[in-house]
Amino acid sequence: MKQTCRVLFLPDNRFVAVPCGETILQAAMDADVHVNASCGGSGSCGKCRVVIEEGEVEREPNLKLAEGDIARGYALACQTKVLSDLKVTIPLESRIGDRRIFERKEPEPAQGHLLSAADWEERLPEWKLDPPTRKVHLVLSEPTLDDNASDAERIKRGLAIEAGMREVVIDYPVLQRVPNIIRQSDWDVTITVLDSGQGLRAVRIEQGDTTRQQSAIAIDVGTTTISAELIDLENGQILSRASDYNAQVAFGEDVITRIIYATRGTGLAKLQSVVVGTIWNLIKNLVEQAGIEYCNITHLVIAGNTTMTHLLLGLNPKYIREEPYIPSATFFPWMKSSDVGLRIAPGVYIYAIPSVASYVGGDITAGILASGVFNSDKLTLYIDIGTNGEMVLGNKEWLLSCSCSAGPAFEGGGVKNGMRATGGAIEQVRINPIDYEPMIITVGRRKPIGICGSGLIDSLSEMFLTGIINEKGKINLDLPTDRVRASEGGAEYVLVWADDSATRRNIVITEVDIDNLMRAKAAVYAGIEILLSSMDMDVSMIDELLIAGAFGRYLEVDKAIAIGLLPDIGYDKIKFVGNGSLLGAHLSAVSREMTDKVNKIAHQMTYLELSMNPNFMDHYMSALFFPHTNLDDFPSVKERLEEYRAAQKMAAEMPPEKREVG
């Protein structure tokens, strides 16, 4: 056997040399070629399908690959060793998906409404533009033998007189630059002062008057996606926006896999540098779009879940995962951005929105700030659905939060043909109740590759209402359609036949998929019930239901209610927040008042650990049913079911030639 083998990855057209015997997945990692792999290389997810075009390999037997696939050259990248020089194609379904996700048109929700600027004014009346960093222009008097105060004292005196700022501490790197700059600029300088909440710091010195060139960046560091905004601090306007996948995705799709990676060897440093890389690219993009100078940026505010914040700040996340689930910190000081590896300009500081607990992070605190829940008289339920369903119940008097592990099902994980919401993902589904034929729409209106979260919820709801599945999620194989059928892995419904799909394989929803989704929705709903019942309240008392997060935006409320993911409250009570985390980071970046508030929110919010709750299992079991074991809690679903059954009965009684199908 050769010592090193060369692997060519197509369509990226990228070569890499690896020791022979290495797996294709590792080779792809080394080549910086993306292959979907959500199980970390254990061979259990079956998503890292590649096609061996040329060369010798050694395959571990794996049930995730059908005989026919092997004959066509398919292999699982993580279960296949490189034995010679290879040519490997990454097929469509194994690619990360194009970045067009970020251009995916956000729909106006059909039910419920999106919070708008007018809403913010009502929700956050105290808001005003008063950023935590401020540039102060000073024209200082030249020192003389009579007035022989040091340069630093002269600056401090100027800040006190000009801006009323007292006891400003001057950062060491600023001090080093003071004597030269102050003289080069003929005593005309701009000092950037940071109010860290624990005193004022002069963080930068510039020549002349640069007060009008000041911007901040707000960043939502999501487990999957990172979004950022560049804000002009002179007027609070957003200058540019950018989003990208968190490059950490290559090291595991969920926070738990990332924590495990971080605790091995130099994993933490690696993950930190990778996320810093993604953020740096976004900042570059923001700056180029807006056509500003890097040195206009005076601070960054980031909001992320507790694990993402830990990884970005380089804090050990190990104990988040182990009982009793303790984060390194929930409150974070203003830090120099260069300390985390972001070298933007001298004296740029970064602030991370505080977390509440290991599984209720700064993204949620930020969302509660941005949505004004902390200011509201209304009893509000705020939900952010993703891999973890985080939720907060409360109003201006109190806030109670919890997090339930929904698993990756809503993001397409653990689902046979699940995928993220990228091009070719089925995002909307309708099923005809008479002949059970589906109607589907994909992201980018392309040939379907798989099904994303909103498509899965649509499918479930339609399958349930039309009676393809029963309340337990079991497929009715007696229906007069060949789309329902038994297969090796249990019963399934064929949403797209192979001929119509981009992968040339059937796109199906299996009973196993349905079980996984059912568990995910049950965990979320049980969490909602626990929050309510621990305050001795019930669903009918909720005045407002706020849905945050990217996933929420594409959610069709009636579908989510039909499967019992969301409580059956009137659509008019349901509102979409959008990216609450980014909004909260934005507000904190432009207002000291809001930074204070977000700290208070994090301090005041009570966290309920569901794994300790003796009633969780009971609520969970009763939610493992469509829509719920207590159907009376879902009156609108009950009504719709009756309508569907009546329509089906009418059709069944009609002679076939008169039936209108489609």
Place this chain on the structure above:
Amino acid sequence: MAFNLPTETAKGKVREVELGAGGKAKKEGGENCLPFHLWEGQMPNRPMVAAEVSDEVGEFPAALEKALGDVKNDPVAWAKKAVGEWGADAVFLLLTSTDPKATDAPPEQAADTVIKVEEAIDVPLIVYGTEDLEKDAELMKVVATKAEGKNLVMGPAKEENFKRIGAPAIGYKQTVVGMTPIDVNLAKQLNILLTNLGMEADKLIIDPTTGALGYGLEYTYSVMERLKIAALMQNDSMTQMPLLGNVGFQAWKTKEAKSSQEEYPEWGDPEKRGIMWETITALALLLAGADILVLRHPESIRLTKKLIDDLCAVGV
């Protein structure tokens, strides 16, 4: 001022279910108070004691062998004796012969036994398979067909085979016992599935799975109690079915009930021990809210009926 006992009245009541047809029919359920809280409501039908009869028996513990004598191998005679001599309110026929892991008798043969037993007795008949999902479905289809109009109580229907047992029961007008593994929600869910299939809610009985004394009795106790509370206090329609406790089968499986004197001399008379184990399990379930108790030993049947008499008398 005279002392008035505080009372708590229920919002709902358990459905009255008819077991058997014609002159043999008996009603069960219908209570609108917690078990034996007769100062708070009524139990129009006293809890029922059904004698377990099997169509094929291997070896029984000595105490049971002695009590059964020669009827052990004759289900018809056994059933007649249970009703005539022991005073059982119903017969619970366990079709052991159909077990695919043992004799695997064909459904038709077992169904013939069902008919013979049914014809020999003048009380309702409950027919149980061996909890083999596939076999039970085949078996109950034949039983339901052959016994059309007799309103047998058939079971156990489980989540995995409820359709195949429920459909013939609907078609041939039988009553069904739904069985779920010791969980309030699962019991309720199965009732929803069965009623959605087209079963009338008053043709359903809940078997929440029984654990004998020392072998999980407390789980069954709390599940039965919670089902009864949901039915009465929360007026939860899908829990308002009578509850069945399959006591004999479980109680006589325990080491305490079946071990001989030689094995455990310090445990005392094995006959008394076995009877007490069965009766005490039954008593606990009566207090938890069981409406139908399935027992094996004639003395347990007598004692349990006496307990029911006494509890009903105390209440008034």
